Amino acid sequence: MATRLLARRIWSVTVKDFRRLPVTVSASSSYSSSLTHSPRPQPLLSRSHSLPLISYRGVSFNVQDQDDFTERVINSDLPVVIDFHAQWCGPCKILGPRLEKAIAKQKGRVTMAKVDIDEHTDLAIEYGVSAVPTVIAMRGGDVIDQFVGIKDEDQLDSFVKKLIGQ
Structure with a gap:
């Protein structure tokens, strides 16, 4: 200590x-x-250029509460991939960006809901989430498919394509 x-x-x-x-x-x-x-102190490692960041904003949304989940997931016209995750979960941090990339490839034919299990324990219990990351695919309010753990990009692409019927 x-x-x-x-x-x-x-x-x-x-x-x-x-x-x-x-x-x-x-x-x-x-x-x-x-x-x-320089006369003024500057950061020690100030870079003159930045690395490009890939952002998939608009592809996913965070579920706020039970009503938000019902409105944006269960009653959605589009198929929805639900990512049950936790902030402390290392594999969740790896899977999240991969999943968003697979969703972005579908160009608006599917959307993604993120559910933090620590904030929305009731939803996690309702959908039988016992480990994270758990991903559930829903269409028309019905569960189509699901998996637990990390998948590679090809497996995620086929998972999403199965959901939209390709």
């Missing part, structure tokens, strides 16, 4: 000291030109 506290103190002092440094390292081609002195 004492070792952890000492490590935290060292880490916090080190981070604070780095934040005060007036040196910026940019992602340029030559090392000598990558260090620039």
Whole structure:
């Protein structure tokens, strides 16, 4: 315990000291030109370019409550993939983006609902979720298919295609 506290103190002092440094390292081609002195302190690892982020917004939504679930999932005109997950679940963090990518490939023919089991325990119990991640496919309010655990992209694509009838 004492070792952890000492490590935290060292880490916090080190981070604070780095934040005060007036040196910026940019992602340029030559090392000598990558260090620039600035009158104001800048972040130590400020990048001059950013990595592209792939976002699948609009493909999925978070379920807010039982009424929201009924309205947007059970009464939906589109087939719905329901991702029962938890914030603390490592496999859920891997599966979520893969599932969103598979849904996005269908270009609006299917949607995805995300249900956090810690916030909506009643829904998890109602649909028999005993482990996360659990994914359930629904069409017209009826459960078509489901699986538990991580799947690769090809398996997710076939799961979604089965739901929309391809």
